[in-house]
């Protein structure tokens with residue numbers, strides 16, 4: 001692909017663009033693979049990854065960034081505030097075969113904000129635009145940013161968006177909440193629609209989407225949307241049919257998810273990390289409590305397979321009776 005072809009990635013994707021939002025502790029390779037198996041057309045993002053860490057050659061971070069080709073297009077999301085480390089990180093991501101690079105300008109965590117990374121860049125637009133510009137010129141990959149409406153309101157969203165666009169951003173995704181708002185308050189999409197009117201690059205919206213039809217109903221003039229928390233235990237959200245009602249029909253994906261996690265992170269870490277997902281998949285089922293107590297303690301893939309087989313059989317019998 002020529003440089004101009006890869007830079008136009010966001011412009012040429014079929015509309016609406018639909019993606020799995022970057023989520024630390026969730027949107028890892030295994031979950032991305034599972035979501036892609038449900039809908040191969042979605043875009044996926046890595047969890048946010050430290051540009052400084054990548055610059056200093058941190059092997060665990062590089063290992064964490066590895067992906068399976070089936071997850072493509074995968075966007076590597078990086079955070080930091082130093083142009084030099086951003087450029088090295090971008091080169092590493094380019095060499096690893098990512099489709100694009102996204103700069104995190106939305107993370108509200110205390111540690112991140114204190115280090116002047118993430119959403120803190122909204123209070124330092126000069127540096128934010130320098131980072132975008134440095135990446136836009138250093139790599140042939142498209143550069144996007146993911147940010148929020150603003151600090152405590154959306155009054156500077158358009159100005160910030162125009163600055164990012166002028167600095168070389170190829171796409172902006174806006175999480176339609178401010179820094180001050182927690183993840184569970186209703187998202188406000190109007191300022192994002194207004195931003196789209198003022199800019200020429202693609203704009204994605206994100207925040208509070210509960211289903212594909214909900215996403216489509218909120219799309220307005222935007223180019224697409226990312227779904228975050230509603231994907232927990234529900235990769236089927238990306239399908240036309242949605243999540244199966246019967247637990248027995250969810251087991252196949254649960255098995256697959258566990259297999260991918262153990263494959264990518266090893267049995268010890270994989271089993272520890274799959275527990276929270278297994279709980280999400282089984283939430284709200286009559287009689288699942290006893291299983292949930294066991295699912296949150298699993299220690300080997302064999303144990304997971306055995307439990308899932310048992311559940312599959314039990315819930316098939318319950319449905320047949």
Ligand SMILES: Cc1cc2nc3c(=O)[nH]c(=O)nc-3n(C[C@H](O)[C@H](O)[C@H](O)COP(=O)(O)O)c2cc1C
Nearest residue numbers: 021022023024047048146175207208209227228229
């Ligand atoms: C557990 C968790 C981890 C997150 N990690 C990231 C991250 O690494 N990078 C990022 O840009 N946003 C991150 N987010 C924000 C999501 O990408 C998304 O913007 C937010 O959850 C709103 O979308 P939703 O209402 O569909 O969940 C995270 C959110 C959650 C709940």
